[in-house]
Amino acid sequence: MSSSGPSPFAPGGPGGRGDQRPGYGPAPAPGQHAPQLPPAPHWPQPARRRTATLVVEIIGIALGLVGAVWLLAVILGQGGGVGATVLAGFLALLPLVGVLAAVAWVDRWEPEPRWLLLAALLWGVGVSTAVSLILNEAFAFYVMGATGSSLAASVLGTVVGAPLVEETAKGLGVLLIFLLRRRYFDGPVDGIVYAAVVAAGFAFTENILYFVQYSDVLTEVFVARAVQSPFAHVTFTAVIGIALGFASRSANRHSWLWLFPVGWLGAMMLHAVWNGSAALALYDVLYWLFQVPLFAAGIVLVVWLRNDEKATIGHRLSEYAAAGWFAPYEIQMLTSMSGRRAARRWAASRGAGAGAAMKDFQRAATTLAFTRQRALSGRYDLRTHVDERELLDAVVRARAGYLAAA
Incomplete structure (x- = not known):
């Protein structure tokens, strides 16, 4: 991506105010002696913005x-019994x-907010599954x-109804995160993470x-669902997440209006092929010739x-x-x-405060990089400008924190 666009703030301080910040300047590499820091001057603090509420996540x-809870009542009402349900829950876990x-491994560079991931997981566990159960039966x-044919109802319900209903129910959760928490949606990897968490909850x-x-x-x-295909739903819904991830990097804020349907159609097609292989007794053939190569890809x-x-x-960050x-x-x-792990170990060896400050430094720097990427994608607005200033301040404070503790 071209680096054209808003320039990084001048090194004199956020907004080029020219004030000197404590801890500003190169930090010592692990194992080097920390330089003597000058006393912190009384530079003006940026205005604090009101703490963002967790309304979306709570809802x-x-x-x-x-x-x-409703699904648990349904399961118990089907005669499964408490013992059978507890065993099923353990096996599904x-x-x-x-x-x-696996999702945590994918999300290592820029971990998403935990409350948002919890909301995504429970959307899959409760909302997507409840909606799908009702609409699949209605279909x-x-x-x-x-x-008038029970066979037609079974086959069409499996190959057409289930992919349509389930990918819509799961995809809606990913879309809501994109629309309501777009500043935490920085690209295809984020889309995969959110989609995978929703789908994992649904599959559970x-x-x-x-x-x-x-x-x-x-x-x-258990072997068929938990051993052979634990990532099936994740693979389907990830197509929606990837599409919305590309939308998040588009300069056109409305690109999701056509990218989401593309991802949704792709997810439904993959789901339909998967279900169709079972309905047509071609599961083993398509599993090895289609599903395994698809998962590898x-x-x-x-x-x-x-x-x-x-x-x-x-x-x-080089900019x-x-x-x-x-x-x-x-x-x-x-x-x-x-390198990050080595730096955290080095800082932690100098004390808990230094270790925490190094983690804050790495987190703020990473978020800063994706904030600038968002700006270069044509989404540089007042919110992005404020985020950039605050993240630069956070980088400086964190660096000063581990240097002082060291």
Whole structure:
């Protein structure tokens, strides 16, 4: 991406005020002696903005919990019993932990807000699953009434109804995050993370339903869903997340109006092929010839996108380094996971305060890089301007914190 656009603030301080900041200037590399810092001058503090509320997250969590409680009542009402439901929940938890661990690995460069991820997870657990259960049954009843054939209702419900309803229910959660928390949506990797968390929550509840419903062949169902295909729903819905991720980097704020439907259609098609392979007794063939290569391609894509995030951090922070905000070895450290870990270990060895300050420094610098990327994508507005100023202040304060503790 071209570096044309708003220039980084001058090194004299945010907004080029020319005031000297405590801790400003190159920090010592791990193992080097910390330079003697001058006393902090009384520079004017930026006006504090009102702390952002968690209304969106709270509403999402509340809706998810309501849906989860209703689904629990449905499961118990189907005669599963408390013991069978607890066992199903435990078995469904195993693939969920694996999927969330993989998502955490993908999200290492710029971790998303935890409350927002919790809202996404519970949207999948409660809202998406409850909506899908109701609408899938309604679709099957409609087809049954129109055709008079239970076979047609079953096949069409599996191949057409389920992909349409479920990818809409899951995709709506990702879209709401994009629209309501767009400043935390910085590209395709973020889209994959949010979509994967929603889909993981959905698969968790759906697995419980399947494990209870087919308890007589529980081993076979567990192997098919939790061992062979724990990332199936994640793969489908990730297409929506990728599409919205590209929309987040578009200079056109309304690009999601056509990119979201593209991702939605892609997710439905993949889901329909997956369900169709089971309905047409071609599961084993399509699993090895289509699903496994698709999953492998997804892994390659995720690795490439993570490397692109690393490159974005390096390019954007290098522009601030040219303006005097970062030393070259700080950029090197910030664009290497091993370098970040080494810097945190070095800081932690100098005390808990230094360790916490180093974590704050890395977090603020990374967020700063993506804030500038957002600006270069044509989304430089007053909110971005304020974020940039505050993040630069946070970088300076954090650097001063670990230097002083060291």
